[in-house]
Amino acid sequence: xxxxxxxxxxxxxxxxxxxxxxxxxxxxxxxxxxxxxxxxxxxxxxxxxxxxxxxxxxxxxxxxxxxxxxxxxxxxxxxxxxxxxxxxxxxxxxxxxxxxxxxxxxxxxxxxxxxxxxxxxxxxxxxxxxxxxxxxxxxxxxxxxxxxxxxxxxxxxxxxx
Numbered sequence: 001x002x003x004x005x006x007x008x009x010x011x012x013x014x015x016x017x018x019x020x021x022x023x024x025x026x027x028x029x030x031x032x033x034x035x036x037x038x039x040x041x042x043x044x045x046x047x048x049x050x051x052x053x054x055x056x057x058x059x060x061x062x063x064x065x066x067x068x069x070x071x072x073x074x075x076x077x078x079x080x081x082x083x084x085x086x087x088x089x090x091x092x093x094x095x096x097x098x099x100x101x102x103x104x105x106x107x108x109x110x111x112x113x114x115x116x117x118x119x120x121x122x123x124x125x126x127x128x129x130x131x132x133x134x135x136x137x138x139x140x141x142x143x144x145x146x147x148x149x150x151x152x153x154x155x156x157x158x159x160x161x
Contacts, residue, residue: 007035007069011050023050034058039066059100060156068152072113072142096139103155104133111148114141 006027013023028035038052041064060066097116108129115123115131116139125131135157142148 007037009037013050034070035068037067037069040064058154059102060154062101062156062158064156066152066154068154069109070150070152072111072140072148072150074142074145074147076145096141097137098139099135099137100154101135101157103135103157104131105153105155106131106133107151109149109151111142111146112144113148113150114143115139116141 006029009024009026009028010022011024012020015021028037036058039060040052041061043063058066058068106125108125108127110127112124112126115125115133117123118137123131
């Protein structure tokens with residue numbers, strides 16, 4: 001039985017006749033705050049075996065992609081919220097701001113988060129909202145009292161960082 005925090009991934013492919021089939025069904029464990037669901041390190045190629053064409057890691061190289069689920073805990077839960085920032089100490093500054101050479105597409109699945117940009121710009125994202133983040137410096141905050149869940153697609157880009 002998988003951990004209650006695990007995410008089920010079903011992957012389709014084709015059999016030797018070219019018919020669509022389920023080729024993999026698995027439970028992904030690990031940190032539910034940021035779980036990569038799929039990825040590629042180069043332009044994707046359709047695969048019949050369902051094996052993700054990805055090396056480890058959250059950030060794809062230019063042309064690569066990561067598809068993930070991310071959770072942000074309420075800031076009132078200071079210790080666990082701080083762990084979210086510490087998950088990527090190499091890219092976050094002390095205040096949690098960061099930027100990457102990527103285009104990030106975010107879809108809010110549940111909850112509310114604020115996106116903070118330079119010069120005090122704040123954007124509130126609610127369930128159903130989407131965001132395209134073009135490599136700009138930002139940080140995430142959850143000032144609500146519930147966990148927020150986001151689907152995130154990160155596409156590696158030639159940077160201007």
